[in-house]
Structures are given as C-alpha cells and as structure tokens.
Amino acid sequence: MNRVPPRAARLAWAGSALVVFGAALVIGYTSIFSHFLWYDDEGYVMISVRGYLAGHPLFREVYTQYGPFFFLTRRALYALLHLPVSHDANRLIALGEWLVAAGLCGAVGARLTRSRWMGLLAAGLAFVHLEVFVKEPGHPQELCMILVALALVLGTLERRRIGFAGMGVVCAALATTKVNIAVYLLLAITLALLLATERLPLRSLACSLVGAAAVGLPSAVMRAGFELESTTAYVAVVTGGVAATLVAACAPGRPRALAWPHLVSLLVPVPLVVLAVLAMVRLEGTTWHDLADGLWFEPLRFVAVSRNAPSPLGREGIAAGAAGLVVSLATLRLWQRRPRLRWLKVVFGVGVLTAALAEFIGGARQALMDGAATRGNAATVLTYGVPFLWLLLAPDGEPPPTFEASFGRLLLCNVAVLQALVAYPVFGSQASCATVLVLVAAVVATHDAASAAATAAAPRAWRAIPFLPLVPLATALGLKTDFCTRLYRENAPLGLWGASRVHLRADQVGTLRLLARLLPANADTFFTIMGFNSLYFWTRMDPPTYFNATLWPWMLNYAQQRVIADVLAQHERAMVVHDANLRYLARRQVTDPDGPLGAFIAANFEYVGAIANFEILIRHGRPADSLRNVRRGGEAHGQSAARDPIEQAAAPRNEPQDIRVYRWQQEAIAHKRVCDPTGGPTRIPRERQPEPD
Secondary structure: OOOOOHHHHHHHHHHHHHHHHHHHHHHHHHHHOOOOOOOOHHHHHHHHHHHHHOOOOEOOOEOOOOOHHHHHHHHHHHHHHOOOOOHHHHHHHHHHHHHHHHHHHHHHHHHHHOOHHHHHHHHHHHHHHHHHHHHOOOOHHHHHHHHHHHHHHHOOOOOHHHHHHHHHHHHHHHHOOOHHHHHHHHHHHHHHHHHOEEEOOOHHHHHHHHHHHHHHHHHHHHHHHOOOHHHHHHHHHHHHHHHHHHHHHOOOOOOOOEEHHHHHHHHOHHHHHHHHHHHHHHOOOOOHHHHHHHHHHHHHHHHHHHOOOOOOOOHHHHHHHHHHHHHHHHHHHHHOOOOOOHHHHHHHHHHHHHHHHHHHHHOOOOOOOOOOOOOOOHHHHHHHHHHHHHHHHOOOOOOOOOHHHHHHHHHHHHHHHHHHHHHOOOOOOHHHHHHHHHHHHHHHHHHHHHHHHOOOOOHHHHHHHHHOOHHHHHHHHHHHHHHHHHHHHHOEEOOOOOOOOOEEOHHHHHHHHHHHHHHHHHOOOEEEEOOOOHHHHHOOOOOOOEOOOOOHHHHOOHHHHHHHHHHHHOOOOOEEEEEHHHOHHHHHHHHOOOOHHHHHHHHHEEEEEEEOOEEEEEEOOOOHHHOOOOOOOOOOOOOOOOOOOOEOOOOOOOOOOOOHHHHHHHHHHHOOOEOOOOOOOOEOOHHHOOOOO
16 A cells, blocks of 8 residues: 655644644634623633732632632733733633643544544544533633643653653642542542552552442432432443443453552642642631632532532433443453454444534534533433443454553543543533543544554555544534634624623623613612623622622522622612523522522612613612613614613513523522521531532
C-alpha cells in the first residue's frame, strides 16, 4: 500500500487542525454572546466574584457554593487582563476555558492513541459536546473540566513521579473548588494506581477497600433520591460501570509497574495545597468555621433542596448497568481462551460516537434556551456508554500492551466512570461534563480495535474506521458555524454596560434596557426574585448585600435572609423585581412558608406595574407617581418609543418556564433547613445528609 509522505501528512493535519480551531473560535464567540437564560447562573457567579474582588470575605460576607480556588483564579485573570468584572470579560474568559478544556480532551486522545488525527477528533467532539457552557458562562464547571482533563494528561507523562505529583495538585485545586468532583477524581486515580502497583504492602487489602468504596459511592451520593426511578437507574448505571471496570482491571496478564513512591507522590501534595489555598482565604477574613460551612455544609443543603430534580434516565438504565457487569464477567472467562475481542470495542466506540454525532448534526441549528438542554445525547451516552467503558481495557490481541498504554487507558476508564456522577442532582449542563470523557474513551477504543485488526489481508477497511467520525463532525461544525453566525447577526445588540458584545432577541433587549434604566432612576437599591443578579451590573448598582443566589429562598439560610431584609428596610426607595413567570409571590405560602426574606417582601412591598413579565414592586406608602419616567429611545429593530416604561396593568402570569423548580421546592419543605439565627452554619439533620454536589 502506498503511504502518504510524512511531510504531506503533517501539512494535512495542520491544515485540518487550523480549520477546526477556526470553526470552534467562530462558533464559540457567536454562541456564547447570543445566549442569556432566565435563571441567570452567570450573574450569580459574577456577583460573587465582584464581591470577593471588592474585599468581602468568602462565605462570611459573600454567598457561594464554590470553593476559594475558583475565586483565586478569577482574581488572577482579571488582574492580568486589567478588566472589571463584566459580561463581556466573563464570556471571553469562559470562551477561553471552553477551548482549553476541549484541547486537553484532544491531548488525552492523542497521547493514548499516538495519533494526532485521533486527538483532533477527540478535541472536536469535546468542543461541541461542551457547548452547554454558553448557558452559564463563567461557571466553575468550566474550570473543573479543565482540571479533570489536565489530570488525565499528567497521567500519561513518562516521568511518572512528576505526573502523579501534578495530579495531586490538581485534586487539591478541585477540592477547594467543588469537593464532590475532587472526591471522584482522587478515588479514580488512587484505584488506578493501586491496580497498577506491583510491589506494595497490603496491596490486596488496599485494592479491596478502595474498590468497595468506588462501587458504593454512587449509592452513597444519591441515597437521598432513591424514591425516584430515574435516580435508581442512575445508581445502577454508574455502579454497574464501576464494578465492570474492576472486573476488567483485575483480569490476569495486565502489566503492573508502579510502586509505593508513586502513591506518595500523588497523596502528599493534596493536603499541602489544600491548606495553602485555605490559609490564603483565611488571611482575608474568612474563618475556619465559614470554610467548613461553605465547602461542605452548603453543598449538602443544595442536594437536599434539589434531590428530587428529575433526570431523563429510565428503567433501561438499570438493565444497561446490569448488562455491563454481566458481559464483563463473561468476557473475563473468554480472555483466557480468546484474547481477541476487538469487535466489542468497535461496537462500543462506534455506538457512542454515532449517538453523539447524530445529535450534533440534528441539533446544530438549535439554540440552547432550556436549562436542562444538553449536547451529544448525553442521557443516552450516560445510560449505554458508562456501563461498557471497561471495554477500553479489553485486550486487542498479541502482543500484550505496554504498561504506559495499559495504565493510561485504565486511568481514563476509572476517571470517566466516576465523573459520570457529576450530573447529580441536577441533570443539566453538568450532564455534558459527566459524559464528555466517554466520547474520548470511545475514540481511543475504536482506534485500538481498528489498529489491532488491520492485518495485511484487509488493512485499509479497518484503519479507515477511526477516521470516519471526522466527516459527520466536520458537517456538524459547518452547520453550527452557519447557524451561530446568523443568530448573532440577526439578534439585537444589548448595548448595556459591560455587555456591548452580547446580542439577544429584540424583545429581550427591549425589556432588559428598560429595567436597566428604570432601576437607577427610581431606586437606591433593589432585590430580584429569583436571583436576576446580572441587573446589578447593567444598572451599575450594588446589591443590598453579597448574599446573592439563584433560588435564594432555598439556598440562603435564615440569618443571611434576615440580613438582606434588614438592609432593604433601611432604604425607603428600595425596589423589588419579580419574574412573574416564576410565580414565587403567589405560591410563597406553599413553597417557602418560613422564609424571612420572602415574608418581609410580601409584607412591605406592593405591586406598581410591570415590564414584560417582570413585576415592579415598591415600598408600601411610596407614591407610584413618584417614579420618574424613563424614555425608551434607541431601541433596535424598529421598536417604538414609550414615555413610561412601566405598564400600569396586571403583569402576565404565564406558566413557569421550568416547572421542575417547584417540584424540588415542594420536596424541600419536608427537608426545611435547621437554621441557627445567630449566624452559625446551617446544618441538615444527620440522617438526611446527602453527599456534596
């Protein structure tokens, strides 16, 4: 067979990589600046960052569900860029993180397959799969995805001690950002290391204990939601995947070359880096008490509130989890007689990639306007991909793989199967983060099987299989580029402070501009229901406090809500913006009967008018005619001007945009937080404490 000259092959790859990167840059920029979702996670994270950069101690004066390492990175980035916290700056940073995360996933694929083309394929798949980042730009999930992929890259380094030490630092960074992801990653790495260790005292006992912890982890994390069938299916999928991986990893003949110094290199940096990060924040005014509450108890409270948030998994998940384990047990016996089971790898790899690429193409012309929307058929990939990740470890034939190749795949398999837990309890954007490594594993498995099967009799047919997904990927990128650029051009520029690059629907732009003009002209402070924190940036006003969240009635404790109510009580010109679609005030007695802040707003504010679906409330006794009119000049796309932005009529009361919010709230009533009115940490009764989110 005629081979392509190396120089021509390198040029072809470089040209293709440049095209993919260019398409990703265009898609990323136009998509991330064309989305704004009603629940405003972006504003929630941004207002927390602004409060921290203004000198307010984390957790003590700034509410957040995320650890200090994320805020330290934001301080460094904004200092380096010499920019204030704004939507433009935040989204440009998020775009960079999106590209870096996809690039690191590509690096994992390239290093494991020794193929730059497979690396390019993995990077392209990861980029499209992670498009969900546009729904919550700047969310810590982007940093977490970078750190998880970086750990996998470090695990493939030839200088093993340095690689393991680097993975320890990454785990520490994650532990001070999102504890649950750090636990999943550290457990996966430790288990892979123990399984690949040749000389270690009590190795069998250690492997048994860590393996049992990994198998039991899904049940421990999701035990609060077992009454839901979707949660039971989720547990079955991940538990089956972990157990099947252990079966495959313990198969005879797998190479082992690590020793106890590698375990020390991994574990020693973790507490040292964690303590260093916490000490930095401690010096800024956050107490150890605050750190314990913010890093551990606050995530527990969030899971208690949202434990019954539904996921799209059904009974088929239970069957898939069981099938993965049964097939791995059956295959273990076959390995002793028939080492070539590459066809299973091909079925796994092609099946997963087909499911993802089908959605990439079918959904290429759809914007992500739903908080639960995912990319790449994430639910299908999770259900049928995770239980069969162990196939990445199945032998391809003789000769047996080298240790480097074997360990890299074991590490990827362990990390991918445990990171599948990331999508609990809210199966939204994090579902893509939970499944993106399954796509990388599918690329590696397909390449391994095809390379081993490429015999002299039929080399081209098998070797072409791993490259076939490049065609539908290119199609998806082309369609997505066309859609995103048209969407950006057709939308109207928002034109508010710090959001000059943002383009949204004309009706959205008109509403947001009116709100941004009304509030500074008529209020000295304001509060929003629910957590529309982006308004503080567009109005250039400070919030009453930096205890700000999205679903604040169920996220802020009693003391924090009382502080906000006390501040609002001191401002006669305070206003409240209430999203009528959420119907919080109408349902408050049912969904939040004991919340002090909701009760204060209901008792001290009255409805005066509405802008689209946003009700405007002012203090009792303040004359409505004292509100200054704000002209609506300069609206885009032919919108007419109006002298008074407030419509003196009943606000629209449409059905909630995401009714599932209220299902969580109804369940949260039974698990109402036990609050300490003195300002101490809020705790959940021990028998009700779920694992952290």
